[in-house]
Amino acid sequence: MMKYIFGLLVIAGLAVFGWLYNLYEEIKHDVDSVVNYSPKQSTQFFDKDGNLLANTFKDENREYVKYDDIPARIIEGLVAIEDTQFFEHYGINPDAISRAMIKNIKAGGYVEGASTLTQQLIKLLVLSREKKLMRKVKEALLAIRLETVLTKEEILERYLNHVYFGHGYYGIKTAAKGYFNKDLYELSLKEMAILVGLPRAPSFYDPTKNLKISLARANQVITRLNTLGWINKEQYEESMKETPVIYNQTLTKNKAPYAVDYAISLLINDIPDILYGGYKIYLTIDLSAQEIARDALKASYDEAIKRDLDFRKNSKNPNDDTYVKELNGAMISLESGTGRILAFVGGVDYNQSVFNRAYQSKRQAGSAIKPFLYQTALNEGYNPASQLFDISRTYNYTVGGVQKKWQPKNYGGNFEGVVSLRDSLVASRNLSTLNLVTDVGVPVVTEALKKYGFNDIVDNLSITLGSMSVSLVEFSEAYSAFANNGTQVKPYIIEQIVNKDGKTVTFEPQTKEINTPEQNYLMTSILTDVVNKGTGKSAQVPGIELAGKTGTTNNNVDAWFCGYSPSIQTIVWFGNDNNTPMRKTETGGKIAGPAFSYFFKKYLEIHPEIPRNFIKPDNVYSTTINGKEEFYTDISPVPEIDSLIQQQPLNPNEEVLEF
Template sequence: MQILKKVLWVLFILPVVLGGVFGCGYVFYLWEEADTDLKKVVDYKPDLTTQILDTKGRLIANIYDKEFRIYAHFNEIPPRMVEALLAVEDTLFFEHNGVNLDAIMRAFIKNLRNQKYAEGGSTLTQQLVKNMLLTRAKTLDRKLKEMVLALKLERMLTKEQILERYFNQTFFGHGFYGIKTAALGYFKKPLALLSLKEIAMLVSLPRAPSFYDPTRRLEFSLARANSIIKRMYDLGWIGDREMDAALNEVPQVYHTTTTQNVAPYVADEVVRTLGFLPDLKTGGYTIKLYVDLDYQKFARDSLRLGYQNMLKQLRENEDSTLNGAMVVTDTKSGHILALVGGVDHNRSSFNRATQAKRQLGSAVKPFIYQIAFDNGLSSASLIPDVARSFNNRNGATPKQRHWQPRNYNRKVNGLVTLKSALTHSLNLATINLVDYVGFDTIYRDLSSFGFEDLPKNMSIALGSFSISPLEASMQYSLFSNYGNIVEPTLIESITDSRGHEKPLKLITPKSVLSPSKAFLTLAVLQNVVEKGTGRKAQVPGLEVAGKTGTSNNDVDAWFCGFSPSLQTIVWFGRDDNTGIGRAMTGGMVAAPVFGDFMKKVLKFDPNLKRRFEIPEGVIAQRINGETFYTIKGTALPSQSQGNTPLLF
């Protein structure tokens, strides 16, 4: 008998005792180690999506790294949302301590009956620690860890904090992490505006996100939601009327993308500009821009229309190397209201508005004439529009060493006023003007205006240097902003996930000229649009000023123009830097885009300022039936008396 007892002890009792001891020791070990493991849950800092908004608070784009998540604090989550979740996942959530033994026993019996793992009996707390800390392996060890972690987590967080983490951490399918993200993605609604049916459809997703995805299997999603609603009714959490209304509702479901990017060139520029923020795509920032999505659409549509018209004239297809860009700013503040970096972001994400450096061509001429006005000449002064030859000893080839410029139409016009020379963009008159004022003076003052990398030869008179459309926008603010150069700014504010606003660099205008001096050129630029190369930019009922630009061999086509309140830079060219095509000048292809855009804007906002202000101290004088402006106290030459100085 004694021998039998010893055998039983060795075979049965000792293993059970040792197993119990080791089991208790292992559980104690897990309990002690739980603090370290649970730190990720307690100090919950999930990756959050950064949202880019336009100046009116409308979504431009979501940017994120791996998980598209918009955070919802517990006070944002509707009570019905909590009830629906508990009805389907964990009815006794507010009563248990992290583990529901009754549910575990029911699941154990069900698994035995089915002879397979069919149900886990996990509470929401267990589900949270499993999703955040553990694998999905269906093992006893993983289940034991899950239970221990859940029990200890309930001692570290309140029930509301656990629910908040669950609702934000959970994957709801379609790339959506978190309940707020899913509500906006599937229904385009904030949480507070969701119906009971929509709530039920959302809480049904975590179990099988793909299967119950309402954008793919709406009938299954509705059926699952109905079962949840009936469960809520059985629990007494809703009444007959609310249940019937919910069961009969079929919500509208949207098939939205996670980025929802409606202005990709703008979003790309934001990412480039804020690249210094290491958590830009995970920090949950709200970035508000000065961009107005209405203006952005008008600009994109106008640029696209101009592009299509060019393709027709050139008899090319959509695969053409032809492309374009557009920058719209407020004339006073420099705020960027629209930015289009190409005709099709899907074909090319290269942002030609900010990254491309292209020859400015004749669009540089207003700055040269401004320098001439600053040095004592007037728009009524005469200049010879005759051919000249220039020697450049540094030229690599005979052609480069001997430069003989000509007008676009190959003609010469003799003596012309500076107003006429700029209005009709006469190359020869402009080069003679540079020679008269002095190349060193022109070079120095162009540099003082902010132009960079200027070649030290006479070709700068025809815009032989390169500049981006965004940089051109800044330079042209000299005229549109009456003598003040202002850097175009895209970002209005940056707010982090805690609601703290980050300080931004303050952009202040650079005063270069008096308003009266700047107006002398502005007035001529109005004439460019009324009677010169920019006639296709005209907008009925709106005063417009601007300058066309075409680089050598029709490689670049520009129109840089402005109204009293808006400035718009339009550029067209080929990505391979070859010529656009014969007669594809700035006046023919870029100016019409400006005009079309401004007409759209004026129809949208008819209260835009329509007339330019004439600064104090500027006077008008009629000479030979034509109006010329000068600053009070400065005499205009009288052509009728024949004493106008000739410039050679």
């Protein structure tokens, strides 16, 4: 009888073994996803000095850490509280299984598990969380299989990087930075204990929500370490008393959202997983300059709102906010010599509007286009002292068979008769500009504008009023020819990309020579006068030479200030998002110029070492004309001044032209 029973047991044992072997052969390759572990990882954006600007991710915010960079105390704490015999077993712990079975039988249900860390990793990455016998069998078989393929260290590395630590943090490195604002090597023993105690029930033990419960769980970890003799009495007592500072932070930590959004827009088509592929993106952004630009834009915005409120107090409709409810702005600042973008702000408040006006919006250039027109004239042989007719011309033209008339005027309605090219641009005079472009030739000017990179150009005199539409990025590239001594630079915001395998891609400046330094200096000298005594007075900053041009489009729809110091260029724009007019007070000099001034004043405080004065090239000469110093070059010689024309006021309606 005993032989019969024994025989049955042997047969049953062989059957079970055979079943387990067949099941093992069937599922053993399921561990491949663990062996070839490639989790979603957060991409990190840094400024030029290595300061973290933002984390971006899809579903899981995770920063990966190699096993060798994980402190030994974290490993000890995890093993002590979750799987004391981890380094001795082969994937499953028979002793723990036996204890759990006895407790579950006594309780008449499932009250305790016996999963090793290897089994937990299998459960996280391969199997469901159901408490069924078949799942537990598969889990045990796969755990045994995994330990034949990976080392203990590799298993722990995957576990600590994959597991959820609550509060949106995946992986222990992310959790350390999120909860404590620290790297792993900076953590105290108590902080480590809090972290390794979280995976059991991350929401329940989340220290930002349940600090007392989280500390109690951490104390269990520390007590277990002490019981095992892995820490001494002094370490135990010190850690039990500690209450760490807990941070309740956002996941992205985005300190420069408009800049990061722009960088993503440049990369997303070529690198589809840029948001969650574990990249490290090093931007050209200077975080301090970014913050100054943001504050500068907000300060000018607030002043415009205040002016509007003051106006409405004495109006018939004090509650009418038509002129300001859509008001917004943008600013880009870059290194003139390289094109590296230091500050990129696409709106007054990212929390109110994520629309990025610095590159997603195109607006009319207005009078800010004039330096390009005047530089073309200088390159054609004109000189800053050349005389221009500041008189009105009436233009007849036909649209759809209908005869129309255009009689442009200067801002304010006056005219001078004759002005110098320098004074015309300094005062931003429309009539003399129209006459200058007419004399130089519209085709010549339009071709020159295309050379600077302008695309939305019509081949008629409307170009003199800045009818073309440009984004701030495009305008920044065009203006860089002035700011960089005649050599145009392409603005760029991405310095370097490092993928999770350490492969690096580096970006370099792109340049194109447009004007010679000599011809360009003539324009810089004029634009310096614009700031010192012209329409750009509001942009002045004591202690540094600045050059620039205001721009205001018809009906005050757009307001610009485009300018530069000897090393930094900054473009500012304000307007209503729906393209409706701002108040008549809101010109480029009134709303955009002060933001430019604010930026350079504050930037100079933290970077007093930047160049302060423009340097005149050797081939630029000076002379005295009518008691004033004037510059000339071989291409732009001193003009012959006709004193009779200077003295003769001309009829403002002197000429009628067809176009």
